[in-house]
Amino acid sequence: MKKIYCIALMTAGLLGLSSCSDMTSLNSTSANSLGSVAQVIPGTVVSARTVQVDASDSSKNMGTAIGTALGAGAGSLLGRGKGQIVSTVGFGVVGALAGRGVGAAVGKTKGQELVISADRTKEQYRVIQPIYSQIGAIPVGTHGNLQYGGSESKFLPDGF
Secondary structure, eight states: OHHHHHHHHHHHHHHHHHTOOOTTOTTOOOGGGTTOOOEEEEEEEEEEEEEEEOOOHHHHHHHHHHHHHHHHHHHTTSOSTHHHHHHHHHHHHHHHHHHHHHHHHHTOEEEEEEEEEETTTOOEEEEEEEOOTTTOSOOTTOEEEEEESTTOOEEEETTO
């Protein structure tokens, strides 16, 4: 029975890690953006640099939870009595640390810091966004629209 429990936990953990979302697609958005209103400002990219975007706390927390469950499940298969309790707790702690590391690594992505000069006012706006798979890195001199306000801001080149 314990082996079946451990196998079920490991399977759930693998499925949980593979379900981490990819925020580098223009076809996905956060639930917080539903119903939000954004202002659109036409402009040109005057500065662009690549940045590393760290994993969100939710990715790290999911990794920690899955690692704890997998570690504790594996530890519960070892020993008897107090030894089993110690191995369950010990493996759970090690699994939590490993899972948090995996969650942090899986959630990292490359992004861009763009400075946009508005066409009409020449005011400058700074936005940090993922490198979207449909667009790729946006070079200096690209014209498009800065959408800001609500919960997400992004610059989209003309045609997107």
